[in-house]
Amino acid sequence: MLLLPLIQLQIQRKMIKNIAFGAFLLISGLFFAQNTAMSGAEAKAFVSKVSSETKEIKTLQSDFTQTKKMDFLDKNIVTYGKMSLQTPNMLSWKYTKPYQYSIVFKNNKIFINDQGKKSSVDAKSKTFEKINKLIVGSSNGTMFSDPEFTVTYFKSGNYNIAKFVPKTSQLLKYIKQIELYFPKNQSTVSQVNMTEASGDTTNIVFKNTKINASIPASEFSL
Amino acid sequence: MLRFLRLSLVYSLMSIGVLSCKSYQLTDVQPISESKKTVENLYFSSAEDYVYKCQMDIYKNHVSGILIIKKLSETTHRVALTSDFGNKLIDFEISQDDFKLNYVLPDLDKKVVINFLKNDFRELLKKQYPINESFENKDARIYLSKNDHKGYYLFFNKESGLLKKIIYTRNNKEKIDFTFEAKKHIFADSLNLQHKDFRINIKLVQITETESD
Numbered sequence: 001m002l003l004l005p006l007i008q009l010q011i012q013r014k015m016i017k018n019i020a021f022g023a024f025l026l027i028s029g030l031f032f033a034q035n036t037a038m039s040g041a042e043a044k045a046f047v048s049k050v051s052s053e054t055k056e057i058k059t060l061q062s063d064f065t066q067t068k069k070m071d072f073l074d075k076n077i078v079t080y081g082k083m084s085l086q087t088p089n090m091l092s093w094k095y096t097k098p099y100q101y102s103i104v105f106k107n108n109k110i111f112i113n114d115q116g117k118k119s120s121v122d123a124k125s126k127t128f129e130k131i132n133k134l135i136v137g138s139s140n141g142t143m144f145s146d147p148e149f150t151v152t153y154f155k156s157g158n159y160n161i162a163k164f165v166p167k168t169s170q171l172l173k174y175i176k177q178i179e180l181y182f183p184k185n186q187s188t189v190s191q192v193n194m195t196e197a198s199g200d201t202t203n204i205v206f207k208n209t210k211i212n213a214s215i216p217a218s219e220f221s222l
Numbered sequence: 223m224l225r226f227l228r229l230s231l232v233y234s235l236m237s238i239g240v241l242s243c244k245s246y247q248l249t250d251v252q253p254i255s256e257s258k259k260t261v262e263n264l265y266f267s268s269a270e271d272y273v274y275k276c277q278m279d280i281y282k283n284h285v286s287g288i289l290i291i292k293k294l295s296e297t298t299h300r301v302a303l304t305s306d307f308g309n310k311l312i313d314f315e316i317s318q319d320d321f322k323l324n325y326v327l328p329d330l331d332k333k334v335v336i337n338f339l340k341n342d343f344r345e346l347l348k349k350q351y352p353i354n355e356s357f358e359n360k361d362a363r364i365y366l367s368k369n370d371h372k373g374y375y376l377f378f379n380k381e382s383g384l385l386k387k388i389i390y391t392r393n394n395k396e397k398i399d400f401t402f403e404a405k406k407h408i409f410a411d412s413l414n415l416q417h418k419d420f421r422i423n424i425k426l427v428q429i430t431e432t433e434s435d
Contacts, residue, residue, distance in 0.1 A: 070302060073290065074271050117277070174309065175309075198313065198324075202308035
């Protein structure tokens with residue numbers, strides 16, 4: 001009775017994440033500076049550059065570090081993993097430390113391996129269509145025109161930042177905003193900051209990103 | 223034929239009745255005299271963050287996530303469950319008398335879900351157990367703590383002195399088994415919560431890899 005909503009919400013989360021898969025490359029250290037809004041022309045140039053460059057992306061692989069912050073905790077919760085994306089619609093998201101948990105989206109199915117416990121879910125739902133659209137959209141740069149979000153653009157010393165705010169109250173119940181950090185002169189995301197409706201944040205930093213390297217099929221089977 | 227069917231129905235109902243009416247009883251134990259008046263479950267008594275990988279099986283459904291338990295005061299704990307992707311599913315403050323829901327994901331906002339979590343965590347986080355009877359077997363000292371219609375059998379390993387198991391009964395019927403793996407009395411490396419009358423199981427394994435400052 002609980003599974004579906006949970007799966008759906010994981011999907012929702014996933015899908016939100018997938019927005020980030022606009023292609024990302026490169027890492028750079030964290031850098032926080034005053035963010036200033038881009039001018040209309042700057043934003044337009046940024047979007048068109050990212051969109052055209054990410055169209056060339058067929059595969060993406062990256063290591064990630066996910067940091068969860070909650071106000072009542074002394075320490076953040078940090079998990080590590082690896083993601084692989086193959087256009088048009090295969091995605092693998094694997095946590096490797098401190099525990100093993102994998103989720104793979106493939107052929108309209110979701111496969112899960114939770115520390116050896118395997119399950120799969122058919123995903124012929126509207127949600128899955130949305131995910132597919134987002135995976136495709138994020139890997140060809142059309143995410144900036146996603147009708148579910150209002151997007152605004154900022155710049156700091158080292159980054160161009162796209163800030164996504166959900167338009168619908170339904171999505172706002174899950175997420176307040178998502179920020180994508182693009183290192184300057186890169187059309188790829190190196191960091192994602194998500195703020196939940198409750199105010200908690202999840203931050204994902206991508207490292208060792210490879211673009212268009214071949215990915216073994218085994219990466220998408222669990 | 224009809225009569226046979228009716229009879230077998232009666233027999234099966236009877237056996238179901240007998241099965242579900244069976245009271246919980248300790249077997250192969252000796253009563254002992256005990257000077258202690260209370261025993262404690264200290265596994266959530268430290269003010270440090272307790273962070274666990276959580277696997278729940280609720281009937282045929284498998285749910286995965288991260289569970290955080292934080293002691294706020296002598297009486298109250300904060301409990302939060304997030305999905306593996308970090309988003310919060312539920313967040314509440316709980317004591318033996320109070321319950322305050324801080325957040326619940328709209329999809330999970332069902333009375334039955336919240337009540338089941340409330341009841342389970344209230345039992346899990348209960349710290350003080352006045353002793354009514356004491357027993358022992360080969361490996362464990364066992365203390366029975368009774369309170370109205372509730373009963374708790376607490377099993378402490380004789381060698382290590384660590385709490386290994388709590389059997390929670392209501393009206394003498396076994397309701398939930400809590401089993402703990404631990405090296406320290408204030409920290410369980412893993413624990414398993416098994417409902418006896420519903421197919422609900424919660425497994426927690428501690429996550430050591432948290433960010434170090």
